[in-house]
Structures are given as structure tokens and as C-alpha cells.
Amino acid sequence: MSDLLLITSYCPDDTRENILRNLINSLTNLSTKYDIMVVSHTPLPIDIQKKVKFYLYDSKNEILTDWDLLNRPWFSPVDHRKINSSFLSKKNTILAMWRMMILGFSLAKNLGYTKVHQIEYDCNIIDDSQIIENSRLLGDYDSIVYFDKQENVEKIMFGSFQSYYLPKLDTILFNLDENRIKDFIRTSDTKSPEVLLYRILSKGKVFEKNRNILEINGNKFGIYDGQVDNNLNPWSVPFYDEKDNHVYFIVWNTKINEGIEHQIIINKTKVINIDKTKLNNWRIIDLGVIDEIKDILVVENQKIRDSFTLKNNEEIELFKKMSYIN
Numbered sequence: 001m002s003d004l005l006l007i008t009s010y011c012p013d014d015t016r017e018n019i020l021r022n023l024i025n026s027l028t029n030l031s032t033k034y035d036i037m038v039v040s041h042t043p044l045p046i047d048i049q050k051k052v053k054f055y056l057y058d059s060k061n062e063i064l065t066d067w068d069l070l071n072r073p074w075f076s077p078v079d080h081r082k083i084n085s086s087f088l089s090k091k092n093t094i095l096a097m098w099r100m101m102i103l104g105f106s107l108a109k110n111l112g113y114t115k116v117h118q119i120e121y122d123c124n125i126i127d128d129s130q131i132i133e134n135s136r137l138l139g140d141y142d143s144i145v146y147f148d149k150q151e152n153v154e155k156i157m158f159g160s161f162q163s164y165y166l167p168k169l170d171t172i173l174f175n176l177d178e179n180r181i182k183d184f185i186r187t188s189d190t191k192s193p194e195v196l197l198y199r200i201l202s203k204g205k206v207f208e209k210n211r212n213i214l215e216i217n218g219n220k221f222g223i224y225d226g227q228v229d230n231n232l233n234p235w236s237v238p239f240y241d242e243k244d245n246h247v248y249f250i251v252w253n254t255k256i257n258e259g260i261e262h263q264i265i266i267n268k269t270k271v272i273n274i275d276k277t278k279l280n281n282w283r284i285i286d287l288g289v290i291d292e293i294k295d296i297l298v299v300e301n302q303k304i305r306d307s308f309t310l311k312n313n314e315e316i317e318l319f320k321k322m323s324y325i326n
Contacts, residue, residue: 009121064092085323087237094193120160122224127217134163142168142204157194252282263299
């Protein structure tokens with residue numbers, strides 16, 4: 001039986017639809033030895049549907065916003081301490097992502113497929129050597145994953161492409177149980193979709209590869225930047241340090257080529273001006289004792305970015321849980 005290429009997608013506009021269309025065209029041109037399934041949280045045009053063997057539309061695209069379900073990326077600039085913050089996005093897409101994977105895996109298993117290569121829609125594949133090699137490796141391993149390694153951040157599994165041997169996958173990836181998934185997230189020390197997925201996969205035999213080898217011979221992954229619409233720098237957030245009971249502000253410019261400037265307004269009266277932070281540079285500013293701060297307004301490049309209120313114990317304790325250094 002052919003290997004199945006499972007494409008998961010969310011394409012609410014023409015730009016993302018065209019990215020998916022180009023991917024399917026490139027995969028179709030590569031070879032007829034693959035079957036293609038698309039699982040999408042948005043309806044897709046009929047021309048895309050006709051080019052694939054299976055198409056499944058799932059209208060439920062639940063985004064998690066409860067504080068104990070939020071993703072907390074971390075950054076470790078000094079002294080091996082980690083700044084963890086849910087304020088980067090204030091949401092977690094893990095349930096929406098896993099719904100598409102689970103629906104795709106369960107359907108594929110019932111259709112008789114054993115080898116599945118899961119691909120995020122926002123890529124362009126014109127060389128299938130990794131698919132061919134992974135198909136061979138799945139004779140000895142349960143899954144093939146890729147890792148992205150950057151300085152000062154956690155080595156993390158790259159989420160855009162993995163290969164799976166379905167008979168050996170954990171049942172949580174076949175049986176759609178949203179309460180079980182949410183409980184799994186709540187009781188975990190991390191909320192990262194990629195880290196949690198790897199923990200499940202690591203119960204079996206996992207073969208790890210370097211993410212960089214995916215982009216050979218013209219392949220491209222992660223084409224669509226989810227932050228492109230708001231033009232905000234992800235790491236511009238306040239955080240709490242229990243060592244001195246202070247609130248600090250971290251700027252790590254990972255995105256803005258021309259640099260970014262900030263104004264932090266404390267209690268509507270105190271203004272802290274932060275000089276321009278150049279690309280790939282970071283700085284930490286002391287905002288003061290948390291008990292003396294009632295509200296924080298963050299202005300980024302002369303536009304209001306975010307606001308935080310710390311007017312009662314409930315708000316203060318929630319702030320400490322959502323953004324902190326340890």
C-alpha cells in the first residue's frame with residue numbers, strides 16, 4: 001500500500017489557500033506513489049479537493065485560553081535562569097492541531113495505511129528524499145522527528161513534518177478525547193504542543209534528525225509567519241521574579257530589523273522609556289516591587305501593545321503563574 005501524506009491546514013484567506021495549493025501541486029508532480037489526505041479547519045476550494053484522495057473538513061477550531069492550558073515559551077539570557085511567559089500569545093492551539101492529526105490518523109488506520117507522513121500546509125516540497133528515507137526507517141522505528149536548535153532557547157521538535165508508523169502510535173493520537181488532552185496539558189510542566197507530542201512519541205522508538213536537512217534542494221518549511229499581521233515582536237513582556245518580589249520587562253528582538261522602542265507606563269503616572277533594541281539583541285528592565293504596581297501599559301513603537309492589571313491578590317497571583325523567571 002502507498003504511503004499517505006497527511007496535510008493539516010488552516011487557510012482562512014487567499015494567501016494561505018495558495019500556499020496549500022502550491023504544496024499539493026508540488027507533491028502531485030513528484031510522484032504518483034503517494035496518496036494525499038488533507039484535514040482542514042477551514043473549507044477548501046473544489047480545485048484543491050479534486051487534487052487529493054481524501055479531504056476532511058473539521059469546523060471545530062478551539063483555541064485554548066485558560067491560564068493553565070497556555071503555552072509558555074522560555075528564554076534564558078543569563079545565569080542559567082529561564083524566563084517563562086504565556087504573554088507572548090495568550091493562547092494555545094494544541095487542541096486544534098491535535099484534532100486534525102487524530103482525525104487524520106484514525107481515518108488512515110481504518111483505511112489500512114501503516115506509514116503516514118504528517119505535513120503542515122505552509123511548506124513547499126520539491127524534493128521527496130526525506131519522505132523516501134523516512135519510509136524506509138519506519139521499518140525499524142515508530143516515528144521520525146526533526147529538531148530545531150537555537151542559542152538560548154530550548155531544543156524543540158520541529159512541528160512542520162514528522163513520519164509515523166501507525167500500528168505503534170499511542171492511543172491518545174487515535175481516540176479523540178478532548179478532556180484527556182486538556183488534563184494531559186494541565187498536569188504537564190510544559191504546554192508546548194511539540195514538546196508534549198514528543199513525550200508521547202518517546203514511549204516508542206523515535207529516530208531524531210536535524211531540522212536543517214529538510215530544506216535541501218529547494219524545499220521550504222514554515223512559509224507563513226503567524227505574527228505577520230500584527231507586526232509585533234514576540235518577546236516584549238513583563239515577568240515576575242520571586243527572588244526579590246520585583247516585576248521586570250524583557251525585550252528580545254527576534255523580528256524587527258529596524259529595532260524596537262518601548263515605553264512602559266506604571267500606574268498611569270510613571271513612564272519608563274526604553275531605548276531602541278536592535279535585532280537579535282535583548283535587555284531586561286526593572287519595573288519595581290510587584291506590590292507597588294497596580295497596572296502596566298506597554299507601548300511598542302508608539303502603538304499600545306498590551307496592558308496588565310494587578311489590583312487585587314487574584315490578579316497578582318495569576319500574573320505570577322503566567323510570566324515568571326525560575
